[in-house]
Amino acid sequence: MPSGKSIKVATRSSPLSIAQTNETITQLKKTLPEHTFEIVALESEGDRRKTEDLSKLERGVFAKTVELALLDGRADIAVHSAKDVPAEILEELQIAGYLRRQDPRDVLVHSGSETLRELPKGFRLGTSSQRRACQILRIRPDLQVVPIRGNVDSRISFVDTKEVDGVVLAASGILRLGLEKHISSFISTRDCVPDVGQGAILVQCSSHDESIYGLLNQALDAKTEIEVTSERAFLSFVSASCKSPVAAHSVLDGGSLNMIAMAGLPDGSEYYFVEHSSKPNSPDKAGEELALKLAKSGAAHLLGKLIV
Structure with missing residues (x-):
């Protein structure tokens, strides 16, 4: 890659995705100080299908639009939440590596400080994740799990509304957005095994560009x-x-x-x-x-x- 080239970075347009991309750029600049970076923010298919049940959407629905920007040349690299990227990716693309993982645990957000085992009977927890619902109800079958969707801020805003008493979120998203004051308690990874890749930022590039792969991988x-x-x-x-x-x-x-x-x-x-x-x-x-x-x-x- 020519020295001084501006590197275009594709990502979702959500606040968390932009925060993750800025974190990625900061890391890449340490080993690529001669390059500049430009963010290409895109609305994903998953973001557009906001009213649909998250459990009915295929893994990868939040990554496809961003990957397409790599394929058609609008971007040089892509930044994803690792958990959004399906196990099998297109042959034309490759994973260059990952940033250092943030806290992989799930957290409770509600008006108190009770842990999962301390919540009152009938407490309504908002999450559209079947993984979280399964593990929460295994431990506390007396709780109610209520499907909700939205970005981190909007899901936090559901707390103490007529819909739910609290919500379950990934710690990493809250921490990256500087919203840790909202965390009531952490759920251990043994009580709630995290999603594959949770807490990690995945950097992707073309499989035909080994020069950029090498530059990215050494920075991750x-x-x-x-x-x-x-x-x-x-x-x-x-x-x-x-x-x-x-x-x-x-x-x-x-x-x-x-x-x-x-x-x-x-x-x-x-x-x-x-x-x-x-x-x-x-x-x-x-x-x-x-x-x-x-x-x-x-x-x-x-x-x-x-x-x-």
Whole structure:
């Protein structure tokens, strides 16, 4: 890439996406100080389909429009929330890497400070995530889960309205927007296994441009890359026919890649949880092993036909 070239960065137009893109640009400038960056903000298909049930939208609905800007040359790189990018991406595109992961946990936002186990019976929690609903209702079947959609600010504004008493959000989004004062309590990753890639920012580029790939990858975080690669391998190994809530989360701790995964039903009536440890030198294989372990735990009927 020529020195001094302006790099066009495609992303969603939501406040969180813009904040993540600015964070990415700040990081990239450390190793690419001779370049300037221009944000190309786009409204995604998922943003346009605001009234539809989130659980009915396919994974990738928030990423497609941004990827298209890479394909047609409107942008040089793309910045996504890693959890928005499907396991299988187009051959013309590649993942250059990830920024250092922000806190991957989910959080409760409500007017008090009670934890999930301390909330009063019948408390109405807003979330459109079947993954969150499954794990919340497994622990607290006496709570009510109410579907809501919107960006981080709008979902926070639902608190103490006629619709809900509180909401469940990703900690990373709240922290990146500087809204941490709204957090009532954190939910541990064992109580609510995060979505694949949650808390990580994914940087994407053309698979035909190895020069920009090399520049981007050296600026990004190797630890997060190993963790999220293993999670995405888990997701890839679970068949596309899987419509049940599933999740996986990895933590690289020294020489060990420690992974957890879950599968269940949205009402929490069925729930499977497994742990797996592996060496970090083959995160793709580790993710596949995790998926098979989850299937063998009794969750096979929820996972669709595993790709073997």
